[in-house]
Amino acid sequence: AQKITQTQPGMFVQEKEAVTLDCTYDTSDQSYGLFWYKQPSSGEMIFLIYQGSYDEQNATEGRYSLNFQKARKSANLVISASQLGDSAMYFCAMREAHHTGANSKLTFGKGITLSVRP
């Protein structure tokens, strides 16, 4: 079974509007971390935002926020006021065993392509 599922096809959003990128995950751990990375055409993976499984508040970083619904096992990324530079591939990732180094590897979803229209 997939650990991280990103099923949306290519997404399009108008500049200055908000967009939500979906991510669901599967784990039996109680302690885990969820990440979103952005990969523009240049290829570099850029860290955007992190949510720990025990964090009660949804994470926010500037225009990025994470809509964390633990019971549904979803961690959707919300980008507000989209900019042309937001056009990229977006990956959701999970690190199981939140505070234990032994499992600190990241498991990634397949990614979602976002295109921002002027």
Next chain:
Amino acid sequence: GAGVSQSPSNKVTEKGKDVELRCDPISGHTALYWYRQSLGQGLEFLIYFQGNSAPDKSGLPSDRFSAERTGGSVSTLTIQRTQQEDSAVYLCASSLGLGDTQYFGPGTRLTVL
């Protein structure tokens, strides 16, 4: 400060040759990770280091792959007797400590002809 750097940025090699890929982590980061990104497999974990030791080698696809880290800094991923299916982008990441946020380098695009 400087981010994670990787070299070379591109490598084209012939099937059967050995290649070495280098990663320079962010200064002060004790943990270092290698991932591979290919069209068919997506992003997959290969190996990580805490200091100079690699507690988890489970992601290495075959015994042709090996990695080492020296001085708690630079890491080298070596692929022996390269095969066409090794063609991919090899990404390196580092984190301050195990369990901390991982920051990625620009990757090395490997093409095996």
